[in-house]
Amino acid sequence: MTINATVKEAGFRPASRISSIGVSEILKIGARASAMKREGKPVIILGAGEPDFDTPDHVKEAASQAIRRGETKYTALDGTPELKQAIREKFQRENGIAYELDEVTVATGAKQILFNAMAATVDPGNEVIIPTPYWTSYSDIVQICEGKPVLIACDASSGFRLTAEKLEAAITPRTRWVLLNSPSNPSGAAYGAADYRPLLDVLLKHPHVWLLVDDMYEHIVYDDFDFVTPAQLEPRLKERTLTVNGVSKAYAMTGWRIGYAGGPRELIKAMAVVQSQATSCPSSVSQAASVAALTGPQEFLKERRQSFQRRRDLVVAGLNAIEGLDCRVPEGAFYTFSGCKGMLGRVTPVGKRIETDADFCAYLLEDAHVAVVPGTAFGLSPFFRISYATSEGELKEALTRIAAACARLA
Ligand code: PMP
Secondary structure, three states: OOHHHHHHHHOOOOOHHHHOOOOOHHHHHHHHHHHHHHOOOOOEEOOOOOOOOOOOHHHHHHHHHHHHOOOOOOOOOOOOHHHHHHHHHHHHHHHOOOOOHHHEEEEOOHHHHHHHHHHHHOOOOOEEEEEEOOOOHHHHHHHHOOOEEEEEEOOHHHOOOOOHHHHHHHOOOOEEEEEEEOOOOOOOOOOOHHHHHHHHHHHHOOOOOEEEEEOOOOOOEOOOOOOOOHHHHOHHHHHHEEEEEEOOOOOOOHHHOOEEEEOOHHHHHHHHHHHHHHOOOOOHHHHHHHHHHHHOOOOHHHHHHHHHHHHHHHHHHHHHOOOOOEEOOOOEOOEEEEEOHHHOOOEOOOOOEOOOHHHHHHHHHHHHOEEOEEHHHHOOOOEEEEEOOOOHHHHHHHHHHHHHHHHOOO
């Protein structure tokens, strides 16, 4: 019997809650780029969503010490008291928000925080408002939880930010959550106090709508951008706001898998119910390391910010020098989200017409050997995302190649 026949007889069928979710465009491009690399092609991958810095030594040392102290067992369900205390202090110190210990939760990455929150609150048919471009996981997590993502296009003309009018128009009696992300993956756009204010005023009028804010890139902001978060700006919304953050991006700790959040006690409790059956607790060693990250020296963040800012400036200038591309200057994160409308309708040297941003990105990969991600992966076209968390040398080379490939289009 062939394997295919066995599979057919077994009748594998995915659950309907995941059947509409495909493999992400980012992973597909990554796989193609890696395959080309293996064939010996000099591919530059500008797709990864992680800092190229190393985890700081004092954080690694704290992890080693935790192992030597024998902290290698299950911990409290949603975070050790030490880490929860460090998170409370972080929220107080950096954001001026006072959370009690039982208003703080820790999970295996901010991704799991988002999953816990949606699984704990979303019933079938509940609507979750997500401005686009968005980090793909938002809508996929909502769908896995059988909710309905309500996507609102927020293009470059509004600085990729949601406006009060659009928010008001999207709210229905079925709305459960609004998900905001500042600075944003993929656009790099961030909400200042004046950008948030009108949105918070709308939410004050709709007490059934909860707000989840993803502040993962809080520490990666440029030009003295004044980072703020809604629970700090509007205490009246604090009782229905989940403030999500993590150590992955700020402290270059993506592999340690620790994310956290502050929010209303009842929500935090419900999220712990989900977590208790999904994973029991986050890694004990990573939690000890995260205590060191949050309570240790913070000065190096400034240096890293400056390094990212130099690279942002390099990439934005390089892209805007190419006729047909249009790149807004991002306030934060380590991504550019550049318009490529001017490239649509052009024809490649092998006679293929570029119809979409996905076609444009496929062309850049094949012709320039540069891997970038099309806007379609983030719900807004025609754009493409570059992650500039790589060396300046590699970025310069990539920009030169992109410019040459664009010049070859007729
Ligand atoms: N939020 C955003 C906006 C992200 O870009 C990411 C990582 N790509 C996450 C959350 C998840 O981070 P982690 O699970 O590593 O904490």
